[in-house]
Amino acid sequence: MSERCVLVTGGAGFIGSHLVDALLACxxxxxxxxxxxxxxxxNLSHLQGDPRLEVVEADIAALDRVxxxxxxxxxxxHLAALADIVPSIVHPQAYFHSNVTGTLSVxxxxxxxxxxxxxxxxxxxxxxxxxxxxxxxxxxxxPQYPYALTKYLGEQLVVHWRKVYGMKAVSLRLxxxxxxxxxxxxxxGAVFGVFLAQKLAGRPFTVVGDGQQRRxxxxxxxxxxxxxxxxxxxxxxxxxxxGTGRPQSVNRLIELLGGEKIFIPKRPxxxxxxxxxxxxxxxxLDWEPxxxxxxxxxxxxxxxxxxxxxxxxTPENIAEATRDWFKFLKEKGCS
Numbered sequence: 001m002s003e004r005c006v007l008v009t010g011g012a013g014f015i016g017s018h019l020v021d022a023l024l025a026c027x028x029x030x031x032x033x034x035x036x037x038x039x040x041x042x043n044l045s046h047l048q049g050d051p052r053l054e055v056v057e058a059d060i061a062a063l064d065r066v067x068x069x070x071x072x073x074x075x076x077x078h079l080a081a082l083a084d085i086v087p088s089i090v091h092p093q094a095y096f097h098s099n100v101t102g103t104l105s106v107x108x109x110x111x112x113x114x115x116x117x118x119x120x121x122x123x124x125x126x127x128x129x130x131x132x133x134x135x136x137x138x139x140x141x142x143p144q145y146p147y148a149l150t151k152y153l154g155e156q157l158v159v160h161w162r163k164v165y166g167m168k169a170v171s172l173r174l175x176x177x178x179x180x181x182x183x184x185x186x187x188x189g190a191v192f193g194v195f196l197a198q199k200l201a202g203r204p205f206t207v208v209g210d211g212q213q214r215r216x217x218x219x220x221x222x223x224x225x226x227x228x229x230x231x232x233x234x235x236x237x238x239x240x241x242x243g244t245g246r247p248q249s250v251n252r253l254i255e256l257l258g259g260e261k262i263f264i265p266k267r268p269x270x271x272x273x274x275x276x277x278x279x280x281x282x283x284x285l286d287w288e289p290x291x292x293x294x295x296x297x298x299x300x301x302x303x304x305x306x307x308x309x310x311x312x313x314t315p316e317n318i319a320e321a322t323r324d325w326f327k328f329l330k331e332k333g334c335s
Contacts, residue, residue: 243276
């Protein structure tokens with residue numbers, strides 16, 4: 001493994017930067033491609049001066065610009081993408097460009113450079129409001145929003161390119177990832193970023209609905225380990241859920257963070273529970289989540305200053321930020 005040269009798209013992002021840490025710890029030479037639209041240079045600042053790390057600023061959708069950076073690479077970890085539900089409803093073309101055209105560009109660059117393996121960062125949002133809990137990889141696919149659809153289409157491109165062109169590939173469907181360096185800007189929606197900024201500002205936590213909804217929160221370093229396992233294993237043509245299999249309620253999160261809470265309207269069309277069945281990744285990759293929820297929350301609070309300049313959400317600006325979401329869902333007939 002010490003001689004491996006690997007490439008991480010979106011390597012300055014939340015999950016991507018933790019993956020870069022894990023790959024360097026394995027002795028790899030790491031090349032990052034990031035256009036810094038959502039990734040932050042600060043996420044890699046602790047690695048400044050490491051001769052094994054190369055950072056390239058570029059849009060992965062621009063094949064002619066990024067092609068040369070795939071030469072000599074053994075494994076590509078493709079994490080670059082636009083996230084968030086609400087802006088994907090308002091700007092679906094931008095999401096298609098980043099998450100679908102961008103993935104096509106990465107796959108074509110891999111094919112031309114004869115990259116050994118591609119590991120794709122997929123999303124559990126492809127299951128929509130899951131009818132099977134815990135949710136297996138074989139469960140029904142029902143994306144509810146352009147973000148979820150574009151991430152699933154990216155996964156389908158990876159599957160198809162493997163079938164047609166013979167490149168090795170694995171896809172990881174990530175559940176609710178949390179941890180240090182999660183995004184501090186963007187739309188209302190990422191619960192940890194919202195709550196941590198509110199805690200710093202001494203504001204009450206804004207709880208959607210009654211707070212009894214549960215999410216399969218998975219700590220970011222556990223996710224990074226899953227990527228490393230998938231990339232350097234013999235697994236090929238596989239899709240794996242990445243979660244803990246132990247969903248936690250939003251109310252439990254607030255208990256651990258400590259503070260007052262206020263309630264805002266439930267968002268129609270959201271699942272009451274996300275719950276990964278991780279039997280397959282356990283058996284195939286010998287991977288287990290290691291960070292308990294209580295320990296993960298404690299660690300993220302220790303890094304709370306990271307959210308010092310994050311927007312502080314109130315019921316009023318949340319209502320404005322989610323106006324398009326509610327309008328969209330009303331037109332769909334959701335209640």
